[in-house]
Amino acid sequence: MQHTTPAATLGVVGGGQLGRMMGEAAGPLGVEIVVSDPTPDCPAAPLVRDQIVGDFDDYEAIRDLADRADVLTFEIELADPDEMERVSEETGTPVHPDPDTLRTIQDKLVQNRALADAGIPVPEFRQVDDEADLKAAGEELGWPLMLKAREGGYDGRGNLPVDSPEDAADALDAVGGSALAEELVDFERELAVMGVKGADEVRAYPVTETVHEAEILRETVCPARADSAVRSRAREVAFEVLDILEGRGVYGIELFETREAQSASDGASGDEPRAAEGEILVNEIAPRPHNSGHWTIEGATTSQFEQHVRAVLGWPLGDASRRAPSVTTNILDDVEEPEPAELSGTDTVLETPGASLHWYGKREVRPLRKMGHITLIDENATDAVELLGEARTLRDALTFE
Incomplete structure (x- = not known):
């Protein structure tokens, strides 16, 4: 494919520091970036073409973004794969990485299962839905273990070491319930x-x-x-x-x-x-x-x-x-x-x-x-x-x- 410059507009769901640095990198390539982010005048705003103010799952904001872009992407795992997929189908604007990839990664249990099923090495893990599950996981995996919120965690957020069965109830409350228990890797x-x-x-x-x-x-x-x-x-x-x-x-x-x-x-x-x-x-x-x-x-x-x-x-x-x-x-x-x-x-x-x-x-x-x-x-x-x-x-x- 032959490319021309100025060449494209990239729509980015999320306008934090990653969107800001993406804007710094895109300019010399002749690529304009428009971001959508819930925070007015977000960190990326001074370095991109424009910002649309809207939550990461705001259909109207993502639709507006797609209407102005050649390709959609995202810089935060809180982006909504369902809304991006819906907008992509309606507008024909492709989304990369694929929304299905984001769905897999958003849920740490689904992520680990996908990796294990493909033969890719991961720590031993268990699904945890309640205190009894967590205590059973500790007996099988050993204490202490690592507890991870299945959804909403990224960059270390939502991860909590659990030392003993006595800490199980408080740990589950801290990560918000449904979780993934992993052996604590040495x-x-x-x-x-x-x-x-x-x-x-x-x-x-x-x-x-x-x-x-x-x-x-x-x-x-x-x-x-x-x-x-x-x-x-x-x-x-x-x-x-x-x-x-x-x-x-x-x-x-x-x-x-x-x-x-x-x-x-x-x-x-x-x-x-x-x-x-x-x-x-x-x-x-x-x-x-x-x-x-x-x-x-x-x-x-x-x-x-x-x-x-x-x-x-x-x-x-x-x-x-x-x-x-x-x-x-x-x-x-x-x-x-x-x-x-x-x-x-x-x-x-x-x-x-x-x-x-x-x-x-x-x-x-x-x-x-x-x-x-x-x-x-x-x-x-x-x-x-x-x-x-x-x-x-x-x-x-x-x-x-």
Whole structure:
């Protein structure tokens, strides 16, 4: 297909920081972006063509978006696949990734079953509908275990470690009832691979190490501090995941590198454990650009955001290779109550060679809310870990006071 520039308008359900960075990437390609988001003047608004104000399941807003776009996509799992599919059928505007993929990923139990049925390794898990189910899961999987809300959780939200049967009732209340119980994986490290499905090609970025605290992603290191065999296996599993997902776009694939042998089957199936020592297990999937891929803006030849724009439009994919060792560290604040967002101490970041500051345009700081990130790259570094200490120093010098 021959492409022309200016070429297309992309409609994005969601206008948070991912939509904002998508807008930054789309402009040089001659692609205009219109977003729909419930927050007036959302973070993406200053960097896109227009915003339609509407909830993520607002039919009229999504219909308006489709009428103005060549392709629809989304930057948040709270987007409504039923309404997007309905609008697509009425207007002929395609949706990527496919709404069925979003349905699968929105429900963590359905997601794990789809992966296990395809032979892709996941932690052993059980469906949990009530306190009795959770206690039974603990007896089978062992205490402590990880409890995940089936719906509404993403980026670590809705996940809760449960230490004992005595905590079962409170844990279920905390995640909102119907849930997924997983064995608590004894992992060496957490990894991520940003995968891309284009019109007729599939690619993956280098394996990245992710560092979490309190279930929130704090830092990424690329290349990951894993040996070459582990990184090769992680990419292999990522391609297996991409093979079962429908629709074009970027996918964030979160993984565990286990420390010891772990079970890797749906316990309900009675399959024998598939994982061996040092195995790679799939943790969760995001059908969109992801925080673990933010390093690609400066650290890769083509950023994950440009890649997503190219992919959903059916354009040729860009080079996904790494340009230099890269680390990112998220800018959060442990405030107890919401307060106006005003960041101080940025001069040091701006003066540091290889450092880049990304501000997400949110007007209010909330407890553990991601407000931005710093990326540090160095083409002369022999290992990305060399950069981690400096990146942390730059981050810790920033304040919201």
